[in-house]
Amino acid sequence: MTGSLRRLAGLLGLAGLPVVVLGVFFVLPVSAMISLGIWPHGRFDLEPAWAALQRERTLRVLWFTVWAAGAATVLAVAVGVPTAHALHRLRLPGARVIRAVLMAPFVLPTVVVGVAFDQLLGADGPLAFLGWEGTPWAIIAAMVFFNLAVVVRTVGTAWESLDPRPAQAAAALGATPWQVFRIATWPALRGSVVSAATVVFLFCATAFGVVLVLGGMRHATVETEIYLLTTVLFDLPAAAALCLLQFLVVVLLLAVAQRARRGQVTGQRVLARPRSVRSGDLPAIAVALAGLALVLVPVGSLALRSFRVGDDWSLGNYRHLNAADDPAIPVTVLEALANSLRVAADATWMAVALGLLVALAVTRRSHNRVERRVRGLLDGLFMLPLGVSAVTLGFGFFIALDEPPLDLRDSPLLVPIAQALVALPLVVRILVPVLAGIDDRQRQAAAGLGASPLRRVLTVDLAVVWQPLLAATGFAYAVSLGEFGATSFLARSEHPTLPVLIFRLLGTPGAHHYGTAVAASVVLAAATALVMLAVERLRVPGVGGF
Amino acid sequence: MAMLEIDDLTVRYDDTSAVDGVSLRVERGEILAVLGPSGCGKSTLLRAVAGLEPPAAGCVRADGEDLARVPTHRRGFALMFQDGQLFNQKTVAGNVGYPLRIRRRPRAEVRDRVAELLELVGLSAYAERRPDSLSGGERQRVALARALAVEPRLLLLDEPLSALDAALRDRLAGELREILTAAGTTALLVTHDHEEAFAVADRMALMRAGRVVQSGTPADVWAAPVDAEAADFLGYDRVVRGDAAALLLRAAGRSGGGAVALRRSALEVDEHGPLAGRIVAFRSAPELLRLTVAVPGIGEIAAVARQAGVWAEVGAEVSLRVVPDRLAVLSH
Known part of the structure; x- marks a missing residue:
């Protein structure tokens, strides 16, 4: 019995640091936020x-969240599956x-996406004739823009290893292409589509930056x-509610995604060779081109x-990046960029480090x-930050x-820690499948040959995981850079990150501020x-897939 | 003192005992095979000896020292799996030299020892190859060389040849025994294949449902399986009891009764044989003819005809003799 107790102690030792960090910087703030309400x-x-x-405005907000996220999910799947x-x-x-x-x-x-769609659909924008400025359609289009990648990645990876x-x-038995899709392809693909749709809905329903930029006060x-209730109205019970x-809805959706994932084949992937194009593929190709346009047009x-x-x-706009000519904006864009790069490096x-410890412990x-x-x-615990909105976390x-013994309000590490918690589940999600795919007997063989526990990690795990680890590092850095x-x-x-400064520039009157924000x-x-280009070169399959 | 002593060892997974009060000894230089069907707990036993599975009760001693608090990597054993579990990112030489390098042996010594080991397993030309470019048999040889690199005081082999095809398995089993005895290696081997156990081991233990039901030299176990199930597992064709058993034993020139286990070749066509029966079915095998014969007092039973050119016909009468070393009297 002492043996198993010792093993359990070892497991908790490995997970100890991440658990403490999660406890102090996630559970504590979020429960503080929620206890304010209840x-x-x-x-x-x-x-x-x-x-x-039960307030009328709250119900309106809830309804808008559900239908906008739902519509964006349907569209993203409709475009994403043929594209995949x-x-x-x-x-x-x-x-x-x-x-x-x-x-x-x-x-x-x-x-950035908010600004891109704002200038695209706004009064002087190239697509102003659509009349979508300030309508839910602008928000939904931006959501689809964002999440198309999730669908294509998730479904595409499943599809190519089918x-x-x-x-x-x-x-060969005489089924038409459509019948083939229904009888053979769809059942094998359904899990990944459901999983992708759930995650997309989740991302849309908790979207913050784009909605704030494009929806303003009207479409919340x-x-x-x-955000509004806490920072402007100080109605904390309502915000906490x-x-x-x-939180409850998100946990439910994550559980659904988890179930959908369970059916998927893991382990060795068989890569089917891509086949040449037939006439029946033309609609799918057309949809893929439309998806490409949806991504390229706002960015271009x-x-x-x-x-x-x-x-x-x-x-001129770029010259302004280094100009501090408005007392309302005391920091230049370049200073904010430097700050962002520094903060993101700490967060990464x-x-x-935490993600690697967690992934090792759970696998x-x-x-x-x-x-x-x-x-x-x-495993479930460290997925929780996915489920709690960044705004809740930030406010928590x-x-x-803000009080001893944990007075960190002025600590330069506060922002990196928050960003690290946002990136943590993504890191864990990339590393866990890789580590879980290693045959444990490799470690046993190494142990049998005389390798110490640390040596086993170096010989067996690191040899397989270093590339995904590099990809996860890049991914975490990119996510932290954009965290808003x-x-x-x-x-x-006086030390904003670049996204925060851009948002502040947008809210400051003056045409040149808008231009600076765009630049x-x-x-x-x-x-x-x-x-992300560097990450893509590593060709790690799991990045961005769900 | 035995090199390895396993005393009353029990390993539990949750509520079930995978290994249930097993006691075994392996002398220095001896090869012990633990033979049993899949799920009988033999791999768990091996893993417990390796220190990969915590025992719920009992103890494992090596050279008299209790191993309870010694972690796997300090036990001085080596472990070899049925699929080798080579490190694919290392070359063949890198795999074989791994246990030496983690012990910080001088570079020249590692190089010489690796060359020596690769020669021993007949793979000298493969030093710089990647494991995934090798065939299954070659990988097993690399795994064996790697396991032998530091002259472990005990080599643990988990179905070392089971993943290979039959012809290769036969050849490698002989080689494995030669290499192990030449090196004087003490080894514990688990397998579900009785031929593998016979070909490699000095002694074997039959395991079933977590317990050792019989042990001894392969010849002893083979000659006297403890019960019908053991006989079946050792490749005996069928077990006959009562009068039929007595009849067969009399025909073999032996006395007694009870239960008798028969191999498929226990009865042979012989014109002077004491038993007579009628051919029910027959088919040709490469070197003999396999018959099913209906013998009064026994029933339908397998027999062989060895003489070249024996002519068989369904319904024909044949005489049979019993080959004494192809049947075994069961004690239960």
Whole structure:
């Protein structure tokens, strides 16, 4: 019995640091935020929170969140599945490049996407004639733009590793292409589509930056409403009630995604060779091109707009990046960029170190039921930050970590820690499948040959995981660079990150500020795109897939 | 003192005992095979000896030292799996030299020892190859060379040849025994293949449902399986009891009764044989003819005809003799 206790102690030792970090910087702030709502005046009272949920505006916000996210999900799946087919199953010239381009929006900072769609659909924008400015359609279009990559990645990876033989067998038995799809392809693909749709809905329903930029006060989602209630109206019970509701829904959706994933084949992937294009593939190719346009047009238009000052072509906006000419904006864009790069670097090492520890802890072989339970629990625990909105987290930091012994409000590490928690689940999601795919007998063989536990990790795990680890590092860096939800609460006004500064520029009157915001968005987008290009070169399959 | 002593060892997974009160000894230089069907707990036993599975009760001693608090990598054993579990990112030489390098042996010594080991397993030309470019048999030889590199005091082999095809398995089993005895290696081998156990081991233990039901030299176990199930597992064709058993034993020139296990070749066509029966079915095998014969007092039973050119016909009468070393009297 002492043996199993020792093993359990070892497991907890490995997971100890991440658990403490998660406890202090996640559970504590979030529960502080929630207890504000349901524990006002020091005693348990659901009344104010319940009343807040029944307000007419709250109901409107809830309804808008659900239908906008739902519509965006349906559209993203409708465009994404044919696109996945075209890009992952067919031999198309340039498919690799197109895949990389489609992947880019996923890591584009939300603020940048907000600015891109704002200038595209706004009064002087190239697509002003659509009349979508300030309508839900602008928000939905931006959501689809963002999440197309998730669908294409997730479904495409599943599709390209699909064994083609059942489909060939069905065709040989006389099934039409449509029948083949229904009998052989769809059942094998359904899990990945459901999983992708769930995650897309989740991302849309908790979208913050784009909704704040494009919807303003009129079209609020739960996330922006929480922001509004806490920072402008100081109605904390109502905000906490929304946080709680959102948390429950998100956990439910994550569980659904987890179930959908369970059916998927893991382990060795068989890569089917892409086949040549037939006439029946043309609709899918057309949809893929439309998806490409959806991604390219806003980005291209943003880039062009950054060279316009008034009616002229000019580099003026870029010259402003280093100018501090308005007392309302005391920091230049370049200073904010430097700050962003620094903060993201800190956030990245934290997220990667913690993520690696967590991934190692949850993928070790379990010897009994207790260990298996503890591992399952840890695995779920570290997915929680995915489920809690960044705004909740940011606000929780704000109220929970401001008094001794945890007075971190002025600590330069506060923002990196918050960003690390946002990136942590993504890191864990990339590393866990890789580590779980290693045959544990490799470690046993190494142990049998005399390798110490540390040596086993170096010989067996690191040899397989170093590339995904590098990819996860890049991914975490890109996500941290663009993080806006939590950072908007925590960044001190004299040290804003670039997304925060862009948002502030947008809200400051003056045409040249708007131009500077557009140019800054281009710079930020270029920075994240560079990081992601490096990640893409590593060709790690799991990145950005769910 | 025995090199390895396993005393009353029990390993539990949750509520079930995978290994249930097993006691075994392996002398220095001896090869012990633990033979049993899949799921009988033999791999768990091996893993417990390796220190990969914590025992619920009992103890494992090596050279008299209790191993309870010694972690796997300090036990001085080596472990070899049925699929080798080579490190694919290292070359063949890198794999073989791995246990030496982690012990910080001088570079020249590692190089010489690796060359020596590769020669021993007949793979000298493969030093710089990647494991995934080798065939299954070659990978197993590399795994064996790697396991032998530091002259472990005990080599643990988990179905070392089971993943290979039959012809290769036969050849490698002989080689494995030669290499192990030449090196004087003490080894514990688990397998479900009785031929593998016979070909490699000095002694074997039959395991079933977590317990050792019989042990001894392969010849002893083979000659006297403990019960019908053991006989079946050792490749005996069928077990006959009562009068039929007595009849067969009399025909073999032995006395007694009870239960008798028969191999398929226990009865042979012989014109002077004491038993007579009628051919029910027959088919040709490469070197003999396999018959099913209906013998009064026994029933339908397998027999062989060895003489070249024996002519068989369904319904024909044949005489049979019993080959004494192809049947075994069961004690239960």
